[in-house]
Amino acid sequence: MSPQAIRFLTPRRLLMASVVVAIITIALKTLAWYITDSVGLLSDAMESLVNLASAVFGLVMVTIAARPADEDHPYGHHKAEYFSSGFEGILIIVAALGIVWAAGHRLFDPQPIEQVGWGLALSVGSSALNGLLAWVMFGAAREHRSIALEADAKHLVTDVWTSAGVVVGITLVHFTGWLWLDPIVAIGVALNILREGFHLMWRSSQGLMDEAVEPEIMDTVRETLAVFEHRRGETEIVRFDHITTRKAGQRRFLDMHMHMPASWTLGRAAAVRGSVEQALMSAVPGLRATIQLLPSDVEAHFDDTKDLI
Template sequence: MHAVWNRLTPQRLLAASVTVALATIALKTLAWWLTDSVGLLSDALESVVNLASALFGLWMVTLAARPADDNHPYGHHKAEYFSSGFEGILIIIAALGIVWAAAGRLWAPQPLQRLDWGLALSVLSSVLNGGLAWVMLRASRVHRSLALEADARHLLTDVWTSAGVVVGLALAWVSGWLWLDAAIAIGVALNIGREGAHLLWQSSQGLMDEAVEPEVRAAIDAVLAGFSYQRNGADIVRFDHVYTRKAGQRRYVDLHMHMPAAWTLGRAAALRASVEQALMSAVPGLRASIQLLPSDVEAHFDDLCDLK
C-alpha cells in the first residue's frame, strides 16, 4: 500500500487536480447559467481559482524536485512555499470578487430558475473535488509536500462551500426567500477568505525557516538521547545547540556533539557518522550538520538566543 502512495507523486496528483478543476468549472458554470444564481456563480469562481492554483502548484513542485546546483547549493525545496502563498492570494482575491458580485443581489434579489439541475451539477462537482482532496491529503503526508496539502485543503474548502450553497439554495427554493442566494455567496466568500489567510500565514512561516514539526523534533531528541551517556556523573558524550528547520519536503538539524578531548579524530568521526545515520533513519529526508567539540569547550555566538 505504501508503494501505491509513493507512485502518487505530487506532480501526478496536481496534474489530476488541473483536470478535475477543468471539469468542475464546466459543471458549475453550467449550473450558474441554468439557474442565474449568484451563489452558484461564487462556487464557479472558486473552481477557477482551483485551476490557477493547481497549475502554479504543479510548476512549483516540479521546480522543487530539481537537484541542487551552483546557484542553489541547498536545493529548490522552498519553491513549494511560493505555491501555498500564491494560492492564498488567489483565494482572497476570489473572495473579494464574490462579495462584490453578491452585494447588489442582496438588496435586489433575482428569481432563480431550474434549481433542480443546478443543484445536481453542483453536487456532482463536489463529489469529484472531495474524492481527489482525500487522496491528495493522504499523499501530502507521505511526501511531506506543502503544495499538495495546500491544494487538497483548498479542494476540501470548495467541497464545504458547495455543500453550503446547495443547502442554502434548497432553502431559498422551498421558502421563496431569494435574498438567501446572495447571503450564501457572501458566506462562501468569508469562508474561503479565511482559508486563504491561513495559507498565506503557513507559507510565510516556511520561508522564515520555521522549526520542524513537534513529532519530528521528538524523534531527533530520542536519537540523541540514545547516544548520550555519562561516567561517574560526568558527561562523556552530550549534545547541545540543537536547531531545526524545514524547507518544503526537506528537514534540517544543526547541533554540537561534545566528547572527550583525548579521543582520536577517527573515533570521533565514526561516532558522528553513526549519529547521522541514526537521525536519517529516524526521520527520512533529514539532513544533519554535526560540529565536533571537546567536552570542556563551549561554542559562543552573537545571537542572543544562543547565549541563553
C-alpha cells in the first residue's frame, strides 16, 4: 500500500465507509429475505445489523483513541480500540444466538422459499461489497496497527462467509426440495460467527491486560540494541537488560535498563541513550521507549518479596 493511500485510508475514514456499506447491505439483505422468506437470508441480514452497530461503535472508539495524552490520561487513549473489539465480539455472539433462535423455529416448521434468483443476486452483491471493503481494511489495519480496523475487517469477512453458506444452502433447497436445509445452514452460520465473536473478545481482553508486543517486533528491538552493545575484552561497556514491553492500541511501549561505565559523564550517557531511543522508534513506528541509566556494576532487583505483597 502506497504512503499516499495509507495517509488517506485512516481508521476513522474506513470505519465511516463501513457504516455506509453496512446500511447498504442491510437494505439489500432485508429485501432478499422479504422476497424469499428464507430464514438463512434473515440470519444474514441480522449479522449486517451487527456490522452497522459495531462500525458505529468502532468509529467512536477510534475517535477517542486519537485524542492526545492529557493530565488524566498521560499515556494517551489508545486502549479505547480494545473496547471496540470487545463490543464487536459481544454483538457477534448476540447475533449468533438470535440466528439460532430464529432457525430453531423454522426447523420444526419449514416454509417454501420464493423468488430464489433475486434473493441470491442481492445477497451475492452485498457480499462482494463487504469483501472489497474488508480487503482494504486489512491492509490499512496492518499499516496503522489498529485492532478496531482489524476487528471490523474480520467481521466483514465473517459476513462474506455467512452469505456464501446461505447461498449454497438456498441453492440446495431449490434443487432438492429439502426445506429443512435452510434452517440447518442458518444454524451452521451462527456457530461459525459465534467462534469469531469469542476470538475478538479474547483479543480485546489480552490488549487490556497489557499483552507484550509481537515476537517479530521484539526481534527488531533486539537487533537494534545489538548495534549499541559494546565489549572491551571480557568487559561489557554498554549492555541492556530488564526489557519489558506492552501494547496499547496503535502504540507500543518499551522499558529497559542501559548499563554503562560509571566513569562516563552524564552528558555522554544521555547522548548514547538518546541515540538508542531514536533508533528504536525509527525501527518500530509508534514505539515509545523509556530507558533507565545504570552503572555497569549496578543491578536492579524486581523480585523483592516486599514488591510481591
